[in-house]
Amino acid sequence: MSSSDSPTSRTGRPRSTEADAAILEATRASLVDLGWSKLTMGDVATRAKVAKTTLYRRWAGKNELVVDAVAVLFDELELPDRGSLAADVQGVVLQFAALLERPETRTALMAVVAESTRDDSLRRRIRSAIVDRQKRLVLLGRERAQARGELRYEADASTATRNADLIFDVIAGAVVHRTLVSAEPVDAEWASGFTTLLLLGLAGTQEP
Amino acid sequence: MSSSDSPTSRTGRPRSTEADAAILEATRASLVDLGWSKLTMGDVATRAKVAKTTLYRRWAGKNELVVDAVAVLFDELELPDRGSLAADVQGVVLQFAALLERPETRTALMAVVAESTRDDSLRRRIRSAIVDRQKRLVLLGRERAQARGELRYEADASTATRNADLIFDVIAGAVVHRTLVSAEPVDAEWASGFTTLLLLGLAGTQEP
Amino acid sequence: MSSSDSPTSRTGRPRSTEADAAILEATRASLVDLGWSKLTMGDVATRAKVAKTTLYRRWAGKNELVVDAVAVLFDELELPDRGSLAADVQGVVLQFAALLERPETRTALMAVVAESTRDDSLRRRIRSAIVDRQKRLVLLGRERAQARGELRYEADASTATRNADLIFDVIAGAVVHRTLVSAEPVDAEWASGFTTLLLLGLAGTQEP
Amino acid sequence: MSSSDSPTSRTGRPRSTEADAAILEATRASLVDLGWSKLTMGDVATRAKVAKTTLYRRWAGKNELVVDAVAVLFDELELPDRGSLAADVQGVVLQFAALLERPETRTALMAVVAESTRDDSLRRRIRSAIVDRQKRLVLLGRERAQARGELRYEADASTATRNADLIFDVIAGAVVHRTLVSAEPVDAEWASGFTTLLLLGLAGTQEP
DNA sequence: CCCTAAGCGAGACGGTACGTCAGGTCTTCGG
DNA sequence: CCGAAGACCTGACGTACCGTCTCGCTTAGGG
Numbered sequence: 001m002s003s004s005d006s007p008t009s010r011t012g013r014p015r016s017t018e019a020d021a022a023i024l025e026a027t028r029a030s031l032v033d034l035g036w037s038k039l040t041m042g043d044v045a046t047r048a049k050v051a052k053t054t055l056y057r058r059w060a061g062k063n064e065l066v067v068d069a070v071a072v073l074f075d076e077l078e079l080p081d082r083g084s085l086a087a088d089v090q091g092v093v094l095q096f097a098a099l100l101e102r103p104e105t106r107t108a109l110m111a112v113v114a115e116s117t118r119d120d121s122l123r124r125r126i127r128s129a130i131v132d133r134q135k136r137l138v139l140l141g142r143e144r145a146q147a148r149g150e151l152r153y154e155a156d157a158s159t160a161t162r163n164a165d166l167i168f169d170v171i172a173g174a175v176v177h178r179t180l181v182s183a184e185p186v187d188a189e190w191a192s193g194f195t196t197l198l199l200l201g202l203a204g205t206q207e208p
Numbered sequence: 209m210s211s212s213d214s215p216t217s218r219t220g221r222p223r224s225t226e227a228d229a230a231i232l233e234a235t236r237a238s239l240v241d242l243g244w245s246k247l248t249m250g251d252v253a254t255r256a257k258v259a260k261t262t263l264y265r266r267w268a269g270k271n272e273l274v275v276d277a278v279a280v281l282f283d284e285l286e287l288p289d290r291g292s293l294a295a296d297v298q299g300v301v302l303q304f305a306a307l308l309e310r311p312e313t314r315t316a317l318m319a320v321v322a323e324s325t326r327d328d329s330l331r332r333r334i335r336s337a338i339v340d341r342q343k344r345l346v347l348l349g350r351e352r353a354q355a356r357g358e359l360r361y362e363a364d365a366s367t368a369t370r371n372a373d374l375i376f377d378v379i380a381g382a383v384v385h386r387t388l389v390s391a392e393p394v395d396a397e398w399a400s401g402f403t404t405l406l407l408l409g410l411a412g413t414q415e416p
Numbered sequence: 417m418s419s420s421d422s423p424t425s426r427t428g429r430p431r432s433t434e435a436d437a438a439i440l441e442a443t444r445a446s447l448v449d450l451g452w453s454k455l456t457m458g459d460v461a462t463r464a465k466v467a468k469t470t471l472y473r474r475w476a477g478k479n480e481l482v483v484d485a486v487a488v489l490f491d492e493l494e495l496p497d498r499g500s501l502a503a504d505v506q507g508v509v510l511q512f513a514a515l516l517e518r519p520e521t522r523t524a525l526m527a528v529v530a531e532s533t534r535d536d537s538l539r540r541r542i543r544s545a546i547v548d549r550q551k552r553l554v555l556l557g558r559e560r561a562q563a564r565g566e567l568r569y570e571a572d573a574s575t576a577t578r579n580a581d582l583i584f585d586v587i588a589g590a591v592v593h594r595t596l597v598s599a600e601p602v603d604a605e606w607a608s609g610f611t612t613l614l615l616l617g618l619a620g621t622q623e624p
Numbered sequence: 625m626s627s628s629d630s631p632t633s634r635t636g637r638p639r640s641t642e643a644d645a646a647i648l649e650a651t652r653a654s655l656v657d658l659g660w661s662k663l664t665m666g667d668v669a670t671r672a673k674v675a676k677t678t679l680y681r682r683w684a685g686k687n688e689l690v691v692d693a694v695a696v697l698f699d700e701l702e703l704p705d706r707g708s709l710a711a712d713v714q715g716v717v718l719q720f721a722a723l724l725e726r727p728e729t730r731t732a733l734m735a736v737v738a739e740s741t742r743d744d745s746l747r748r749r750i751r752s753a754i755v756d757r758q759k760r761l762v763l764l765g766r767e768r769a770q771a772r773g774e775l776r777y778e779a780d781a782s783t784a785t786r787n788a789d790l791i792f793d794v795i796a797g798a799v800v801h802r803t804l805v806s807a808e809p810v811d812a813e814w815a816s817g818f819t820t821l822l823l824l825g826l827a828g829t830q831e832p
Numbered sequence: 833c834c835c836t837a838a839g840c841g842a843g844a845c846g847g848t849a850c851g852t853c854a855g856g857t858c859t860t861c862g863g
Numbered sequence: 864c865c866g867a868a869g870a871c872c873t874g875a876c877g878t879a880c881c882g883t884c885t886c887g888c889t890t891a892g893g894g
Binding site: 539589590 | 659731732738747751755786794796799804808814817818827828
């Protein structure tokens with residue numbers, strides 16, 4: 001997660017793992033208190049009771065640090081089996097919205113995405129640390145729905161991938177837009193309306 | 209659009225309207241060259257051949273300036289009548305994606321949205337200058353589709369509004385997510401797949 | 417004193433003489449409140465209820481304005497006949513010291529002198545508006561002392577001038593240094609000690 | 625002399641002593657080229673090849689910096705034994721005048737004195753860094769004259785101090801006034817006339 | 833059991849940009 | 864033409880962070 005993918009240099013004092021944890025924790029705290037644009041490396045260092053050098057030894061800058069600090073939060077998302085595809089979708093929509101309401105994700109997510117439009121390595125980091133990891137939810141949901149007979153098995157693998165990507169963009173995009181751009185609440189009612197729209201659309205594409 | 213909503217103070221030298229235009233143009237140019245995070249007020253002032261103070265007299269800061277500079281680009285979006293709802297949706301999806309591919313919008317849009325999560329006045333500015341202005345496309349598209357008989361007229365006004373908002377979040381969200389987060393192209397194929405999904409979903413809700 | 421030495425241009429609106437007085441008064445007030453370095457043209461204009469342009473039409477800048485504003489205060493110095501040279505000297509020393517204790521002169525005098533070291537026209541202005549005007553006190557004091565028989569009449573005119581200049585520098589210099597550099601009070605005791613020293617010195621040069 | 629009178633904090637990177645020297649040197653050079661009022665912290669930093677922050681870390685502002693930069697020049701003043709009190713006084717008068725003719729002292733001295741009239745801490749700094757240090761010359765001169773039998777030993781210590789202060793104010797004041805206010809040269813002739821006046825005055829006060 | 837290489841804290845360093853302020857000038861309107 | 868109002872350009876201000884550096888000290892592993 002942090003940068004040290006090096007072959008574990010054998011000599012010298014090893015890096016403090018406590019520092020790592022303290023820094024990420026401090027980063028989230030700073031995001032909550034100050035927001036993305038006011039967050040500074042110095043402030044994070046102070047909160048984590050760590051020297052600035054220690055931060056820079058591990059992360060190249062604010063962008064990378066925040067991605068790592070926030071990524072772990074997205075792993076909290078789960079897909080408990082609620083018995084039907086509609087319930088599963090609605091559940092994940094509400095979970096995702098709740099995550100986006102948290103101040104640390106709220107302020108950080110769009111900011112790092114914005115930065116990533118001009119920084120390829122950052123975009124790759126975001127994809128691997130956040131985006132791609134959450135596609136698992138779409139894939140898992142589909143599998144369950146297929147097992148239940150709610151969805152057909154897709155014959156063509158590439159079509160299957162394309163569909164999963166589309167669904168992911170629609171769900172994630174709609175929830176993010178509703179939450180951060182429209183700044184309206186994602187409540188059970190909205191989640192229900194959205195889920196209905198999505199599943200009818202999906203069902204339609206599977207008709208003969 | 210800029211700050212002077214005052215009742216046009218009668219005395220003193222009036223503000224230069226040329227400066228206004230030059231500043232917004234310079235802001236877009238600076239966004240293209242430097243991106244959001246590297247853009248500075250000083251650079252914009254230099255490009256616009258204007259003093260920094262002249263910027264600050266009109267805009268409170270980088271955020272407000274960029275919103276105004278970018279907002280006008282969104283007004284380019286149109287909804288030419290292509291004869292069917294599907295064609296209209298697909299058309300606007302492609303237009304919107306093309307707009308998001310432009311470097312000035314690409315780097316600016318998410319950034320100001322991110323900032324707006326901690327700044328209510330900024331969020332209001334974004335809504336009035338960008339978001340709400342584009343809902344017109346959804347409303348216009350629905351009217352046309354209703355005139356064509358592709359969609360029913362909605363009896364309940366509040367349901368109608370809710371539906372329009374939902375559709376707007378789904379379209380805008382999906383396109384933004386595909387473009388900026390997934391960083392995959394919005395080509396005719398994707399647009400077609402997305403439009404199909406959306407319209408089937410809409411049709412489904414009108415069946416019974 | 418102010419700049420308009422033009423041959424009374426016959427046409428157009430005449431300059432407000434009230435404005436002149438108000439500006440000089442405002443300048444002194446600003447000196448008292450803010451001191452030389454914090455005094456600004458804008459503040460003076462505001463206090464005088466006058467536009468900045470009006471100031472610049474009359475004075476080239478802060479330096480010239482302050483010299484004129486302060487010069488008039490030095491004309492308050494007088495040399496009442498106290499019956500003896502010693503009493504006259506002591507009197508003028510105390511008067512001068514009292515003038516230098518006033519905040520407007522205190523802060524302004526050294527400042528404009530400092531500026532004048534790099535600005536010949538300013539130095540000329542200071543000399544004509546302040547310094548040379550006060551030499552009259554030395555000359556008047558000498559005349560009286562000569563009339564009283566306390567001092568001999570000087571035969572050589574250039575020697576007389578040289579002596580007057582020397583005495584002026586010694587008196588003015590000592591009082592200024594005591595007041596502004598040493599920052600010690602010029603009370604009757606000090607004035608007495610200084611006068612004694614000076615007059616004994618003068619007497620000595622006239623002995624043989 | 626600079627700010628660090630702290631007990632040498634043991635941790636962190638130590639301050640660069642080269643920077644200290646370069647800054648003071650650059651300050652003097654800037655005074656020569658630009659004069660007090662045009663001197664800027666930025667220019668000094670540039671000349672010293674140092675960041676502006678490095679200046680502000682050591683000095684609170686222009687005033688303090690210039691006092692320190694100029695103070696060292698005053699330490700050049702010496703009192704070589706020329707065999708008689710008159711010769712000693714005349715020598716120091718000419719040295720002091722030569723110092724005041726140098727552009728860096730010329731422009732700086734009166735300026736900082738002017739500022740000090742509104743800033744007690746600055747006045748203390750000037751006194752300790754410049755004024756009081758030069759009183760040594762008066763004291764040394766008196767001691768020598770007493771050793772030579774030219775002056776009596778003063779019985780009362782407080783009277784001795786008062787006299788030394790008076791002489792200091794007279795010498796320094798007269799030379800400064802002649803040089804900077806009257807803007808006339810302090811040549812051997814003037815120095816001789818002044819010395820005669822002063823010593824006769826002193827002699828007179830010691831008669832029975 | 834010391835040696836050595838790296839980690840660590842502290843804080844100074846050269847920079848860049850900030851947002852503000854003052855200096856002077858220019859442009860409008862009204863007197 | 865004068866005067867007020869206020870916008871304009873210029874350039875300096877003092878501050879905040881940046882990311883790097885240089886210290887002296889700590890901490891483990893390998894010889």
